[in-house]
Amino acid sequence: MPDRAECEAVVRQLWPFIDGVVSETQREFIVDHLEQCEPCNSHFDFARAFLEAVHEARPHFHVGQGLNERVMAALAGAGYRA
Amino acid sequence: MPSSSTDDSPRSDRDSAFTATALPHLSTIARVATALTGDAADTEDLVQETFLRAYRHWHTFQPGSDCKSWLATICRHTFAELRRRENRSVAVDDQELESLAAARVHSTARAKGVDDMFARLDLGPAIAKAIRALEPHYRDVVLLVDVDGFSYEEVASSLEIPVGTVRSRLYRARRHLQEALLDFAIDAGYASPSYTLPPNHPGERRNA
Ligand SMILES: [Zn+2]
Numbered sequence: 001m002p003d004r005a006e007c008e009a010v011v012r013q014l015w016p017f018i019d020g021v022v023s024e025t026q027r028e029f030i031v032d033h034l035e036q037c038e039p040c041n042s043h044f045d046f047a048r049a050f051l052e053a054v055h056e057a058r059p060h061f062h063v064g065q066g067l068n069e070r071v072m073a074a075l076a077g078a079g080y081r082a
Numbered sequence: 083m084p085s086s087s088t089d090d091s092p093r094s095d096r097d098s099a100f101t102a103t104a105l106p107h108l109s110t111i112a113r114v115a116t117a118l119t120g121d122a123a124d125t126e127d128l129v130q131e132t133f134l135r136a137y138r139h140w141h142t143f144q145p146g147s148d149c150k151s152w153l154a155t156i157c158r159h160t161f162a163e164l165r166r167r168e169n170r171s172v173a174v175d176d177q178e179l180e181s182l183a184a185a186r187v188h189s190t191a192r193a194k195g196v197d198d199m200f201a202r203l204d205l206g207p208a209i210a211k212a213i214r215a216l217e218p219h220y221r222d223v224v225l226l227v228d229v230d231g232f233s234y235e236e237v238a239s240s241l242e243i244p245v246g247t248v249r250s251r252l253y254r255a256r257r258h259l260q261e262a263l264l265d266f267a268i269d270a271g272y273a274s275p276s277y278t279l280p281p282n283h284p285g286e287r288r289n290a
Contacts, residue, residue: 008182011181011182011185012178012179012181012182013178013181014181014182014184014185015177015180015181015184015249015252015253015256016177016181016249019234021234040185042188042192042197043184043185043188043189046184046187046188046191046197046200047184047188049200049201050184050200050256050259050260050263051228051256052200053200053205053206053209053263054209054213054224054228054229054256054259055228055229055231056206057205057206057209057210057213057229058229058230059206060206060207060209060210061210061213061225061229
């Protein structure tokens with residue numbers, strides 16, 4: 001089991017790692033750690049599940065019909081034909 | 083420290099001019115630095131750095147012009163630069179703290195028995211509500227990155243903010259959302275450390 005200091009270093013990079021913006025060296029280090037450390041791995045899984053849920057909430061953010069119509073009307077005024 | 087072994091004539095001229103013209107303003111520059119930093123330790127760092135730079139760039143000083151003003155300008159620029167650098171490191175540290183916070187939210191969720199809430203509950207409406215409740219700065223970034231899938235860079239250029247700011251806002255927003263969802267799951271009565279979810283009932287709702 002890796003030591004606490006290593007766990008903390010790994011968890012500090014949780015969001016950048018999940019977003020894929022860490023360096024290759026960091027990435028390998030974190031991947032290795034997560035394979036051996038279930039507590040850290042579970043933190044990362046929880047964060048991924050969270051992000052997935054947020055992404056899946058997308059249908060709740062469709063622009064209002066009003067705005068849609070306004071834009072289409074403006075486009076039509078500019079010569080746009082659907 | 084100038085090394086005595088390489089002392090040649092131009093070097094000596096420069097040193098003696100610096101000694102006669104720049105160093106007498108040390109106290110004045112220290113007061114300028116104090117006014118800028120408001121902190122004794124930072125003042126000393128700033129004064130030191132100011133005189134180091136003045137020494138290195140002594141050739142740019144116009145002999146006969148106001149050396150005190152020249153030094154004060156260097157001092158202000160140095161201060162601005164150090165502060166920018168400091169803000170950057172604070173921002174990075176801040177982002178790492180948000181990552182640690184995400185792990186803490188998970189630990190709390192586990193302690194409350196809701197660490198499987200994303201699999202168990204349909205949180206869509208609660209997520210939408212929590213995102214709408216965020217301050218606009220946070221809301222816009224989390225919508226663009228996490229809901230719509232834009233990259234940090236794309237969001238940075240469309241909102242005309244630095245990438246570091248996108249990240250800071252994004253991670254902060256995620257933390258607010260996680261905390262809001264955790265509260266939601268607990269308030270809705272799903273929390274119960276002793277309650278074990280029957281298998282194969284992912285959407286089950288149960289009120290305490
Ligand atoms: Zn670990």
